[in-house]
Amino acid sequence: MTQLSTFHVGSYLFGVEVALVQEVVRMQKFTPVPLASAEVSGLINLRGEVLTAIDVRARLGLPPTTGERAQVNVVVRVDDEPVSLLVDEIGGVVEVSQIPFEGTPSTVNARVGSLLLGAYTLPDKLLLALDARALLAFDEGRSAAA
Amino acid sequence: MEAIDEIVAEFLVESHENLDQLDTDLLALEQDPTSRDLLGSVFRTIHTIKGTSGFLAFNKLEKLTHVGENLLSRMRDGKILLNEDRTSALLAMVDAVRGLLSHIEASGLEGDDDHTELVARLGQLLEDGAIEAPPLIPAQGSSPEAATGATEAVTGAGDSTEEVVHAAAQAAAAQAIEAAHELAEAAKGHPEEIPAGAQVVSAEVSITNVPEPPAAAAPPPPPAPTPPPPAEKPAEKPAAKAAPEPGEAGETKRSVVESSVRVDIGLLDTLMSMVGELVLSRNALVSELDEQNDSALARSAQRLSLITSELQEQVMKTRMQPVDTVWSKLPRVVRDLSHQLSRNVRLEMEGRDTELDRSVLEAIKDPMTHLVRNAIDHGIETPEVRIGKGKNPEGVLMLRAYHEAGLVHLEIIDDGAGIDHNIVGNKAVERGLVTQAQLEKMTSREITQMIFLPGFSTAAKVTNVSGRGVGMDVVKTRIEAIGGSVDVVSNLGAGSTFRLSIPLTLAIIPALTIGCYGHRYAVPQVSVLELVRLSGEHARGGIEHISGAPVYRLRGSLLPLVQLDEQLELVSIGTSSGGGRNDDGRGGFIVVLQAEQHRFGLVVDDVLDTQEIVVKPLGRHLKALPMYQGATIHGDGSVVLILDATAIARRADVLSNQAAAASSSVMEETTPIDPVLVVELSGGRRTAIPLDMVTRLEEIPNETIERVGGREVVQYRGHIMPLVRLANLLGAYGEETDNARVQLVVYTRGERSVGFAVERIMDIATERAGSRSDIDDHALLGSIVVGDRVVELLDVQAAVLAADPAFYQDDAGATTVQQLGDLYEEAL
Structure with missing residues (x-):
């Protein structure tokens, strides 16, 4: 894992393995899914394929965006299923092999921390490496029991 | 009969293809007589034809290919080599097989x-000796030397040749007689098939002909070379003779080979998804055009639309096959197994024509077979045990x-021992x-479901039957892999029902688009029975609320x-708009849906x-929501759920209590409330009838009630419906009011209906859970509290049964007018 695709959510800078990212799209219309978990912000139509859009803010327990700017869909493909991650703003691709890597810093809150692989200390900022699988593995059965 | 025809047709197609290959292979083999691959392939082809023809009782074909x-x-074993003669003979055989096949194709014989x-x-x-034998074909044997050689060879082969010829002749004769018998029988069985008679005659002719060839072959060796040449000719000639026959019979009928093509399933899949995109x-x-006003363009679009629909339908059809293609293999499985395990099992099938996508059929094959095996091995008991339990030994x-x-639901139902959840x-x-x-903490139902867990097997020992191949967990995995679900319901001592439910996720389905709270949703047409428009005031008048449970x-x-x-939790419970939240302030709609034999609005x-929508699966984060079958993309590019x-009905708890209880433990949080219909009998006595046992309310004129024997009946929707006066049944004695019209509560099950005559329909009310008390009285289940009154609950x-003792006998249809006579007789 040497290259990370980065994006901003709230005050955090996150990165996911670049190989997992299929594309970035600025969307568009969501179809809400009643009864689904709060983390699911809706369905999008990506060239004829129906994708679930995950609200990363909700997943991290952050307040909803204040919302002047439209959020961005980062389409990641995990376990051969494309899922859209709804983030505030997209960053660049960062080469991290030369950057010191450490465990999850204690400064981030516990919920966010549980979804991290660790952190890279960029000169000006921490780049938090997201565990994409963990991020997507939220309680998938909640609504069934509701 | 049709099933046989289908098998024969398949056999013909397959054989024709194989024969073409065979020609090529044989010729290639002649160039390379030792190629084991080619020999193996040729051998397999002939072996297959032989096997199938034996199975289909085409004896001539079987003998020839044998x-x-x-x-x-x-040759394959390397004992003899392929030479020109053998090749010719084999090619002649291929031709003869073709001839036979075209006969079969034309006439079935x-x-x-x-x-x-x-x-x-x-x-x-x-x-063996024949290897050296010079050609048996006289064309080559024209030189005297060769002729003598041949004679010698044949003489050398002497007795054995004769024997072979004799045996063959006898076999042929026996066959011909058999065929004649079969024909005679067929003719008996189907007198309408007159041409069969003609065939019988010709079959007889061939019987008389048979002794001739051995007569020709048996006499001194010299003429021996002669039999071979006719070998090809007789095969040709009758074929030539026969040819006009099929021509006349079905000039326009395309031959089986021409009319079907084998297509790779992958190609069909590609076609299917392309049609989906189309x-x-x-x-x-179409949705773009709705906004424009170009009639020429609209016409073209209309036409495109029609063609697309047609194309889609046809492509769908190419993939559909009746479930019988899988089921047809099961009678044999059942027969063998019941012999092996000394069970006495009768296999019944319902809905054999139900069509399934090919890929689905493929996927259910093994699970289906396993469930059938399982039902016999673990379900149905031995006849002795069954007799001991007072069951039918069969x-x-x-x-x-x-x-x-x-x-698509597939059920495997046995009347065996059932599953003991304690043991499980x-x-x-x-x-x-x-x-x-x-x-x-688990319910008995949940416990029963554990048989699907990996590593679970109740078989005391690994039996030859159920212990091998796929287990229950594999059944579940396989069915879930195609998006289906497996369910088991079992009554200890009475049997088990396994149900495979497979959604049509691959398919394009017609769906109704509805609007709710500003969003669009699609409802598959298969579940939609009708639409009811609620106009302004009617909306309020038509919908009645009983303790928050609306009824129309x-x-x-x-x-x-x-x-x-x-x-959908778009509004909180009790604050529904009642279907009025649309653009122009009209009333809403009731979409009458069917779910598990129940209707609801x-x-x-x-x-x-x-x-027409293309069903797209939902991602894993939404899989757990039973409310959605999937999603689709509408013309404007938006995603529609x-x-x-069925899931809506379950969630709303409008299915029968049994089904609701069975659906999931989720529903248990809400107190079960059974709506009842309260009616008044004469003398002011009130009785409650469970609402799910009420099909209709009718009012009929008193004079339409007729008496048949001791019973009252009324003609109702083309059937004779027996009536029972609840007042009489329950012994409510009071003033018999002499109304001109009678109020009926009709209960219908399948084709049969029964009417309960009551004094007055009072109200729909809700039985408070736990308010029931038992009354040990005829035709009453107990009493319940409705509102502030105690009301008797009718044992429907x-x-x-008081009205129609035969009501629950499923096989007996409804009482028809024709059966009226029987009723009279019974009364006399």
Whole structure:
């Protein structure tokens, strides 16, 4: 894992393995899914394929965006299923092999921390490496029991 | 009969293809006589034809291919080599097989071509000594030397040749006689098939002909070379003679080979998905055009639309096959197994024509077979045990297939021992699948479901039958892999029902688009029965609320209602708009849906259109939501969720209590409330009838009631409906009021109906759970509190039987006018 695709959510800078990212799209219309978990912000139509859009803010327990700017869909493909991650703003691709890597810093809150692989200390900022699988593995059965 | 025809047709197609290959292979083989690959391929082809023809009782074909196969197997084993003669003989055999096949294709019979010589010739070539034998074909044997050589060779082969010829002739004769018998029988069985008579005659002719070839062959060796040449000719000639026959019979009928092509399933899949995309593009075009006003363009679009629909339908059809293609293999499985395990099992099938996508059929094959094996091995008991339990010694294994709510349901029902959840529970603990503590918290239903866990097997020992191949967990995995689900319901001592429910996720389905709370949803048309428009005031008048449970009176029958906005939690319970939240302030709609034999009304704001939709699966984060079958993309590119009628019904708890209880433990949180219909009998006595036992409310004039024997009946929807006066049944003595019109509560089950005559329909009320007390009285289940009054609860089953003792006998249809006479007789 040497290259990370980065994006901003709230005050955090996150990165996911670049190989997992299929594309970035600025969307568009969501179809809400009643009864689904709060983390699911809706369905999008990506060239004829129906994708679930995950609200990363909700997943991290952050307040909803204040919302002047439209959020961005980062389409990641995990376990051969494309899922859209709804983030505030997209960053660049960062080469991290030369950057010191450490465990999850204690400064981030516990919920966010549980979804991290660790952190890279960029000169000006921490780049938090997201565990994409963990991020997507939220309680998938909640609504069934509701 | 049709099934046989189908098998024969398949056999023909397959054989024709194989024969073409065979020609090529044989010729290639001649160049390279030692190629084991080619020999193997040729051998397999002939072997297959032989096997199938034997199975289909095409004896001539079988005999012919059998001797060919013998020859080939010798070659394959390297005992003899392929030479020109053998090749010719084999090619002649291929031609003869073709001839036979075209006879079968034309008439279903093998025809009367005589292949005795060919069989003999092939037999002869089997002999080792014959390797050196100069050609048996006179064209080459024209030189005297060769002729003598041939004679010598044949003389040398002497007795054995004769024997072979004789045996072949006898076999042919026996066959011909058999065929004649069969024909005679067929003719008896189907007198309408007059041409069969003609065939019988010709078959007889061939019997008389048979002794001739041996007569020609048996006399001194010199003429021996002569039999071979006719070998090809007789095969040709009758074929030529026969040819006009099929021509006349069905000039226009395409031959089987021409009319079917084998296509790679991958190609069909590609076609299917392309058609899916085409449908979406068509939808997009149509919705664009709605906004423009170009009539020429609209016409073209219309035409495109029609063609697309047609194309889509046809492509769908190419992939559909009746479930019978899988089922047809099961009678044999059942027969063998019941012999092996000394069970007495009758296999019944219902819905054999139910069509399934090919890929689905492929996927259910093994699970289906396993479940059938399992039902016999673990379900149905031995006849002795059954007799001991007072059951019919013959067990019944029933297979059912039907479409419902956008799903294909396949049921495997046995009337065997059922599943003992105690044993299952203990076993699961023993295997460490659950802890004792967990087990204690589980319902018996949940425990039963554990048979699907990996590593679970109740078989005391691994039997030859159920212990091998796929297990229950594999059944579950396989079915879930195609998006289906497996369910088991078992009554200890009475049998088990396994149900496979497979959604049509791959398919394009027609769906109704509805609007609710500003969003669009699709409802598969299969679940939609009808639409009811709620106009302004009617909306309020038609919908009645009983303790928060809305009901609509639809043509006298009571329809439980479900508010979609509430169910989707778009509004909180009790604050539904009642289906009025649409653009122009009109009333909403009730979409009458069918789910698991129950009807209910879904109240929505708007009904937009119907269109063909391509079902797209939902991602894993939404899989757990049973409310949605999937999603689709509309013409404008927006994603629309597809609602599942059954799941909505379950969530709203409008299915029968049994089904609701069975659906999931989720529903247990809400107190079960059973709506009842309260009626008044004479003398002011009140009785409650469970609402799910009420099909319709009717009012009929008193004079339409007729008396048949001691019973009162009324003609109702083309049937004779027996009536029972609840007042009489329950012994409510009071003033017999002399109304001109009678109020009826009608209960219908299948074709049969029973009417309960009552004084007055009072109200629909809700039985408070736990308010029931038992009354040990005829035709009463107990008493319940409705509002502030105690009301008796009618035992509908007892009341129905009082009116019509045969009501619950499923096989007996409804009482028809024709049966009226019987009723009279019975009365006398």
